[in-house]
Amino acid sequence: MFKENQVKLAIAPIGWTNDDMPDLGGDVTFEQCISEMALAGFTGSEVGNKYPRDTAVLKKALHLRGLEIASAWFSAFLTSKPFEETAEAFMRHRDFLHEMGAKVIVVSEQGNSIQGQMSTPLFEEKPVFTEEEWSLFLDGLERLGDLAAEKGMKVVYHHHMGTGVQTTEEIAKLMEGTDPAKVSLLYDTGHLVFSGEDHLEVLTKYMDRIHHVHLKDVRADVAEKVKENKMSFLSGVKEGVFTVPGDGQIDFKPVFELLSEAGYEGWFVVEAEQDPAVANPFEYAGKARQYIREMSGL
Numbered sequence: 001m002f003k004e005n006q007v008k009l010a011i012a013p014i015g016w017t018n019d020d021m022p023d024l025g026g027d028v029t030f031e032q033c034i035s036e037m038a039l040a041g042f043t044g045s046e047v048g049n050k051y052p053r054d055t056a057v058l059k060k061a062l063h064l065r066g067l068e069i070a071s072a073w074f075s076a077f078l079t080s081k082p083f084e085e086t087a088e089a090f091m092r093h094r095d096f097l098h099e100m101g102a103k104v105i106v107v108s109e110q111g112n113s114i115q116g117q118m119s120t121p122l123f124e125e126k127p128v129f130t131e132e133e134w135s136l137f138l139d140g141l142e143r144l145g146d147l148a149a150e151k152g153m154k155v156v157y158h159h160h161m162g163t164g165v166q167t168t169e170e171i172a173k174l175m176e177g178t179d180p181a182k183v184s185l186l187y188d189t190g191h192l193v194f195s196g197e198d199h200l201e202v203l204t205k206y207m208d209r210i211h212h213v214h215l216k217d218v219r220a221d222v223a224e225k226v227k228e229n230k231m232s233f234l235s236g237v238k239e240g241v242f243t244v245p246g247d248g249q250i251d252f253k254p255v256f257e258l259l260s261e262a263g264y265e266g267w268f269v270v271e272a273e274q275d276p277a278v279a280n281p282f283e284y285a286g287k288a289r290q291y292i293r294e295m296s297g298l
């Protein structure tokens, strides 16, 4: 299905230690995490809060295990803080990733986001940007795209539950309101399905703009429980709403087929945050690796 060297496979450290809830996997070391990623058959990783920030130290630890850095999350506050504050932090993050050899920078707008709040109901209280916020957001994002381009990198925007860019309509507004040369899209299967969107429609429509992929599966019964009981994003994660590809409701075969037919090049990052005390991250990394092999030949 995929040609040789078309796609590289990474896994995010969030299954081992969750940066959104550091008590999940707080006891797991950086070395255990990256060793298990490599043992499970992955060649890349995103960056977690236990990763050394000294690029020489990080490169050595990764190189020993045959791993590269695919990207790392950046929280922007374009709708709630002066642009310069976001730009300054963004440039530090960009330079770190550039030094690590990454080509894309994952950006998410966190102004008014409820994703980090433990008891705010996810579906009822998700933020909706005002027109003024949309304008600050779209303009600021393009300016971050210009800063990324200075280093030959791309901004890949992460649509996300509990933020102002979650639904199909919001993704459309983002895509229509930004220059494709400056702003690309990160495609995260788990967030789209959890939100109730048609993930294949979004994939088909914005294929040309998708330059990074997060592979996340959803447990349908837990997603239903989150909605019914007006739970927060973080309680949903603790409850097990997300899991690795092949362990939930999503059929990844058409996802892989569409990406392969379109000639997608870049990283696939397995990202399945759940409680590591319940779902052993090494075991689940292995399950994901096997499922991806079976479904895509990768």
Ligand SMILES: O=C1C[C@@H](O)[C@H](O)[C@@H](O)C1=O
Pocket: 014, 019, 020, 073, 115, 158, 188, 191, 214, 271, 273
């Ligand atoms: O890419 C991601 C990074 C996490 O911090 C986030 O909450 C998770 O759900 C995600 O998709």
Ligand SMILES: [Co+2]
Pocket: 158, 188, 214, 271
């Ligand atoms: Co993601």
